[in-house]
Amino acid sequence: MTKRSQRIFSQWQRQLIAELKEICRMQPGEIRVAGKPRLEAEGDAVVTVGLNTGGLLQEPNGLQLRSDEEFVIRIGSSALLPPTVDVKHLRFVGFPHVLQGRRLCLFLDSSREWHPSFGMGGLLNRLWGWLADAAGCRFDPKTSMYHAVGGILHQSAGTPTIVFREDSPLESHQVARLVERSSRRLDLTLSTHMGGLRTPVFRLDSALPLGASSSFADLLSLIDDPYLRQGT
Structure with a gap:
């Protein structure tokens, strides 16, 4: 009987997790890691972070944020695609640039806007800018749902x-x-x-x-x- 191979984080995933921990160390009270990073069966590294969002300007029609919000970051094994950021609740459902009720659309065109060299700091800056724009009511709903169903492209591999x-x-x-x-x-x-x-x-x-x-x-x-x- 062969020994089951143990799944491990890729070099890219280890790099971003290490950068995240260093950012948390440098900014205590502003960002924290909630729980231990884990590796899903599909190969994504998953880590939950908490952000102090109490200082963001809140407009009446903007996204209503609590003083502390948690976000789930999923990091693929390759640097070619940016990590994704989800929430665990449905308080943001229907808001512009929120996909399937939970995923935040941080990049309209990742091929142009995502730079792996910026690392975890670049992703968190993008997330913070998204939250500031959302809370400040600076999103145009007319440009947010570029795919019809849930805000994302639904497809199966090999189908037309x-x-x-x-x-x-x-x-x-x-x-x-x-x-x-x-x-x-x-x-x-x-x-x-x-x-x-x-x-x-x-x-x-x-x-x-x-x-x-x-x-x-x-x-x-x-x-x-x-x-x-x-x-x-």
């Missing part, structure tokens, strides 16, 4: 993108057709004269701020109640 560009109004439910344009693209059309695969289409009466989940059963539950009756 469905494109719908017709001006015809959608009924509550109807039959449409999927026409293959390439191996990576299917066009959705309401025309009954087109060939292709027949598919049912349902128009929702509200957005899905928590996303569409990953199973059909959960999707049906979210359509019935987009907030899943959870307190925000």
Whole structure:
């Protein structure tokens, strides 16, 4: 019987965790690590940090922050993609640049805005700037939801993108057709004269701020109640 290989933090993850601990040491009372960093099965290093946000200017229509807020930082094994920042609650659901009710959209274009050389300090500065803009009501809601469902792109590896560009109004439910344009693209059309695969289409009466989940059963539950009756 072979010995099970033990999962360990990557060099990049160890670097950012060490930088985080040093920042906490240098700024006591402003930032703290809550709990021990852990490694998830998918390979992300996860660490929870607490920030003293009591000094941020709060506008009436801005994001309402408590004096101390906790954030979950997920660090991938590679420096090519920035770490992500989530919250554990639903108090921010529906606010601009909050994805699936919990993930903070710190980078609109990570390929241009993320610089690994800035390390954990750069990420925390980005998070602090996001919080200051959110609390100060400096976000434009019109530019925040660039993906339709929950604020993120829903896709499965190897499946094509469905494109719908017709001006015809959608009924509550109807039959449409999927026409293959390439191996990576299917066009959705309401025309009954087109060939292709027949598919049912349902128009929702509200957005899905928590996303569409990953199973059909959960999707049906979210359509019935987009907030899943959870307190925000």
